[in-house]
Amino acid sequence: xxxxxxxxxxxxxxxxxxxxxxxxxxxxxxxxxxxxxxxxxxxxxxxxxxxxxxxxxxxxxxxxxxxxxxxxxxxxxxxxxxxxxxxxxxxxxxxxxxxxxxxxxxxxxxxxxxxxxxxxxxxxxxxxxxxxxxxxxxxxxxxxxxxxxxxxxxxxxx
Numbered sequence: 043x044x045x046x047x048x049x050x051x052x053x054x055x056x057x058x059x060x061x062x063x064x065x066x067x068x069x070x071x072x073x074x075x076x077x078x079x080x081x082x083x084x085x086x087x088x089x090x091x092x093x094x095x096x097x098x099x100x101x102x103x104x105x106x107x108x109x110x111x112x113x114x115x116x117x118x119x120x121x122x123x124x125x126x127x128x129x130x131x132x133x134x135x136x137x138x139x140x141x142x143x144x145x146x147x148x149x150x151x152x153x154x155x156x157x158x159x160x161x162x163x164x165x166x167x168x169x170x171x172x173x174x175x176x177x178x179x180x181x182x183x184x185x186x187x188x189x190x191x192x193x194x195x196x197x198x199x200x
Contacts, residue, residue, distance in 0.1 A: 060154055060167055061133070064147040067170040069140045075166045076146040083158075086149060091131060092123035094141035120144040130155040 050058070064072065096118060103114040122134045122144040132152025134144040154162045 056159075057151070057154070060163075061135070061147075061151060063167055063171050063174060064150060065135050065137065066174055068173060069136065069138065069143040071173055072136075072143055072166075072170060073146055075169060076150065079162070079165060086153060087127040088124045088149060088152065090122070091125050092121065094120055094122040094144045096120050096139050096141070122148040124148045124152055126152045126156075128156060 097120075098116040099119050101114045101117055102111045104111050117137060118139055120136050120139055120141055120143070122141070123131060124134075124145070125131045130152045132148045132150070132155065134147025134149075134151060136143045136147055150162060150166055153159075154167075
């Protein structure tokens with residue numbers, strides 16, 4: 043682990059976790075929660091720093107989570123950056139070709155840098171994290187159902 047990774051502040055760790063949840067959340071649920079938020083609180087005033095754009099990124103993997111990394115393939119992502127009227131800059135990266143979702147993720151990130159962080163965590167990030175965790179649990183349960191236990195029997199011979 044590098045020196046920079048060990049010296050992250052709590053705020054930086056919280057932002058990393060928030061961006062991770064926004065990037066992996068189902069787009070329809072993220073957009074629904076965002077629309078509910080804007081209906082209750084109003085849409086923020088913002089300027090596009092980087093308009094939503096679609097591109098690809100290389101996905102890397104490791105066999106069994108160990109060993110040398112290898113290029114697994116490319117996935118499509120959409121990214122966006124916004125600046126709020128108060129100067130906060132937010133970024134949104136989402137898998138797929140959904141410009142609206144990347145814009146919503148960027149706006150959520152920017153708003154969470156201000157005094158609305160706890161409200162956003164409760165109303166948007168928390169439910170999205172629960173959805174991601176629920177899918178991971180289902181996937182783990184399906185994998186556990188196919189697990190085979192091997193054991194060695196000792197024969198009674200000398």
